[in-house]
Amino acid sequence: MADTTEKQNRDACKVLDKGFVKLVDFMGGDQRAVESARVTFGSASKGEEKDRKLVEYLLAHAHHSPFEHSVFQFHVKLPIFVARQWMRHRMASYNEISARYTEVLEEFYIPAEFRVQDKINRQGSAKSGALDTVRLLAIYQKSLESSYAAYRGLLEAGVAREMARMILPVAQYTQFHWTVNARSLMNFLSLRMDSHAQAEIQAYANAIAKIFKSRMPWTWEAYSKHEMKKRV
Secondary structure, three states, X not given: OHHHHHHHHHOEEEEOOOEEEEEEEEEXXXXXXXXXXXXXXXXXXXXHHXXXXXXXXXXXXXXXXXXXXXXXXXXXEEEHHHHHHHOOOOOOEEEEOOOOOOOOOOOEOOOOOOOEEOOOOOOOEEOOOOOOHHHHHHHHHHHHHHHHHHHHHHHHOOOOHHHHHHHOOOOEEEEEEEEEEHHHHHHHHHHHOOOOOOHHHHHHHHHHHHHHHHHXXXXXXXXXXXXXXXXX
């Protein structure tokens, strides 16, 4: 029982205030990538030491296709604005909860604090102690409460769910299943763990990385070395 609980904890992470990442299913692993690479030469595993070196060689020389044979399926709960950034990663499969079929819950992302616009990176933000966080959060939460009250009012008046949802903001939480191979997953991590990515999606990428590391430790080690060299 203890082993099962430990495994579940490794495969689930709380993210932001109400979000999470959970591993639903997994196929393959480090050894699958090795087998998929060696099959081109008609050979199999040559022992852990040589297999680990092969994984590192594959990533160092951009031989990425063997990693497409290891697949992750995640259940993710996240704010809509993070989901829309996430879905820019198109080499994957998505199934998202539909507000046409179900009524939306009153679940919004409430940041711990606001950031200011970055003066150098036009699409980014930066921390600042100059903002009156208490006052600004009150404005923010009042708007969220108002939008949800309007949503409920439209539904109660008989408006279809597919139209009532239009009034809700992108801070609304949504959920989806994400199925992705290890190659595409590493691309996601490279872009979304980067310091230039928005802080909220970085938090999800870091959670995904923990699960990836626990399931494919050889690949994670080689990937980390490769990423560090790229950033030097």
